[in-house]
Amino acid sequence: MKSDTAKTLRAFLIELVIYALLVVGYFFLVLHFLGEGLHRLEIQHRNTYAAVAILLIIGQAVVLESVTTLLLRLLRGRSE
Amino acid sequence: MFFPISGAHISPVYLVIVGFLIGILGGFFGVGGSFIAGPALRAVGLDWNFAVGTDLAHIVGKSVVAAKRHRALGNVDLRLGLIMALGTIGGAEVGAQLIQMLKRAGNVNLVVSIVSIAVYLSISTFMMWESRKTLISQKGRLPRGKVTGGKIKQDHSEFMHVTRAIQRLKIWPLIALPASGVKAISLWIILLVAFVGGLFSGFLGGGAGYIRMPSMVYVLGIPTHLAVGTDLFEIIISASYGTFSHAIKGNVDILIALVMHTGAAIGAQIGAISTQYFAGPKIRLAFVPLPLIGAAIVIYTLMTGHKL
Numbered sequence: 001m002k003s004d005t006a007k008t009l010r011a012f013l014i015e016l017v018i019y020a021l022l023v024v025g026y027f028f029l030v031l032h033f034l035g036e037g038l039h040r041l042e043i044q045h046r047n048t049y050a051a052v053a054i055l056l057i058i059g060q061a062v063v064l065e066s067v068t069t070l071l072l073r074l075l076r077g078r079s080e
Numbered sequence: 081m082f083f084p085i086s087g088a089h090i091s092p093v094y095l096v097i098v099g100f101l102i103g104i105l106g107g108f109f110g111v112g113g114s115f116i117a118g119p120a121l122r123a124v125g126l127d128w129n130f131a132v133g134t135d136l137a138h139i140v141g142k143s144v145v146a147a148k149r150h151r152a153l154g155n156v157d158l159r160l161g162l163i164m165a166l167g168t169i170g171g172a173e174v175g176a177q178l179i180q181m182l183k184r185a186g187n188v189n190l191v192v193s194i195v196s197i198a199v200y201l202s203i204s205t206f207m208m209w210e211s212r213k214t215l216i217s218q219k220g221r222l223p224r225g226k227v228t229g230g231k232i233k234q235d236h237s238e239f240m241h242v243t244r245a246i247q248r249l250k251i252w253p254l255i256a257l258p259a260s261g262v263k264a265i266s267l268w269i270i271l272l273v274a275f276v277g278g279l280f281s282g283f284l285g286g287g288a289g290y291i292r293m294p295s296m297v298y299v300l301g302i303p304t305h306l307a308v309g310t311d312l313f314e315i316i317i318s319a320s321y322g323t324f325s326h327a328i329k330g331n332v333d334i335l336i337a338l339v340m341h342t343g344a345a346i347g348a349q350i351g352a353i354s355t356q357y358f359a360g361p362k363i364r365l366a367f368v369p370l371p372l373i374g375a376a377i378v379i380y381t382l383m384t385g386h387k388l
Contacts, residue, residue: 016346023342027081027092035335039084042330050327053334054320057137060338061144064345068145 011075018071086130086333094124095336099138099343106344107146107351109367110293110308112139112315114286115374117340126336133331134340137323139287140316141341146348147312153356155309157259160270160302164310165317167274168281168292172318175282193382196284200375203294204368210298211365213238218361235303235360243301260302260310273299278318287315290371297364304360309352 042049081092098120102113114135121131150156182188218236237243251266277292289311296307326332355363 019346023096026342027339031335031338035082035084038334042085046328046330049334050324050332053137053327053332053337054140054323056334057141057323057337057341058144058320060341061141061345062148064342065145065148065349068346068349 011072015068015071015075019068022067081339083333083335085335086126086134088124088126088130088333088336090124090126090336092339095339096343099142099340099345100347101343102138102340103142103146103344103347103349104351104354105347105370106139106142106289106312107149107348108308108354109289109351109363109370110146110311110315111289111370112136112143112287112319114139115290115370115377118286119377121336126333129326129329129331130333130336133323133326133329134333134336135286136319136326137332137334137337138340138344139319140323141337142344142348143312143315143319145345146352147309147316149349149352150305150309150312150355153305153309153352155305155352155355156313157257157302157306157310158313159255160257160260160296160300161310161313161317163255163267163270164274164277164292164314167271168278168314168318169321170271171275171278171280172282172322173278174275175279175284178279178283192284193378196378197375199280199284199291200371200378203290204371204375207294207364208368210237210239211361211368214361215365235297235305237297237361239298240301243298246299247301257302260300260306262301265300270300274314281318281322287319289315290367290374293367294364297360304363305355308355308363 038049038052041052082089098117102117105111105113105116112135114132117135117138118131121135122128126134147156179188179192182191214236217238246269247262247265249266249269250264251268253267254264255267255270256262256264273295274292277288277295280291281288292314293307293311296302296311297304302310323332327334358366
């Protein structure tokens with residue numbers, strides 16, 4: 001039982017480290033370049049900005065959910 | 081990190097950690113976590129209007145992740161969620177109008193504060209009484225360890241006699257909720273529960289999951305795990321509506337929400353998976369401190385005049 005918990009914890013910590021690296025890369029590669037464009041859109045076309053904002057957050061949610069699920073599968077060797 | 085939309089300088093590490101903590105709460109309890117996110121964003125200097133709108137956008141993303149995970153665990157009643165979304169949006173609009181009326185009357189802060197303290201304390205007290213009573217009466221009969229499949233549907237509540245009486249009200253049209261194990265319930269009762277949740281959401285701010293989740297369990301008779309998952313699904317729709325509305329008014333910095341959400345995405349999954357290890361009454365008992373935190377924040381604001 002204890003070794004199971006230790007394995008789960010280790011897998012989770014590895015997942016967290018890989019995930020953190022991916023997220024840092026994402027900050028610099030994507031969000032950094034999106035900033036100015038979104039700012040301009042927010043000033044000039046508020047309705048389009050509102051729609052884009054929702055699409056972005058839902059799109060990111062779907063992608064991140066898939067990434068974390070994939071990491072869980074790879075590290076634990078079984079489907080959640 | 082500079083966020084050009086709101087003009088704020090906020091550490092992305094701080095946002096990720098806040099998102100992670102709120103994600104765990106959201107995935108486990110089915111709440112938006114505005115009572116923590118709002119003050120956390122305000123604490124780093126974000127304007128109040130941006131804190132409210134941006135928090136809603138982050139709630140959308142977090143709820144997508146948590147609801148997807150809950151759906152995989154069989155904890156989402158899509159039919160119930162869609163019906164409730166209609167009632168919630170209607171209620172939120174009425175709540176927002178009510179706030180405008182009170183603003184014109186000039187006593188909005190006091191009224192909202194007193195109502196919210198009363199609501200938070202009532203929910204906490206009732207849930208503590210009910211869940212403790214249920215845990216005592218079910219001692220030794222509740223499933224231990226990982227709770228999956230049919231066992232999830234076998235929820236117990238000492239308030240069940242009232243729930244059954246509500247389900248016996250034959251006000252047309254009646255609908256069945258097979259995913260939640262409810263044979264027939266009036267559509268109007270579901271809409272009313274959602275409307276009240278939406279009303280508090282528009283009136284007090286945030287997603288009002290602290291009202292909707294308990295209402296689904298005690299009034300509609302939805303098993304706790306399903307109430308958590310369905311509430312999250314419903315929040316996707318109602319929070320998207322709120323985000324759109326706030327974004328048009330210039331209250332959403334989507335970049336802050338996207339950064340917060342990277343932490344929330346993993347927290348929400350941990351929270352959702354954790355529900356498998358707890359029986360319904362235990363989740364309800366663990367829920368008790370959440371409205372109390374909300375009440376404490378309002379009391380602090382009332383006494384100091386400093387809005388968190």
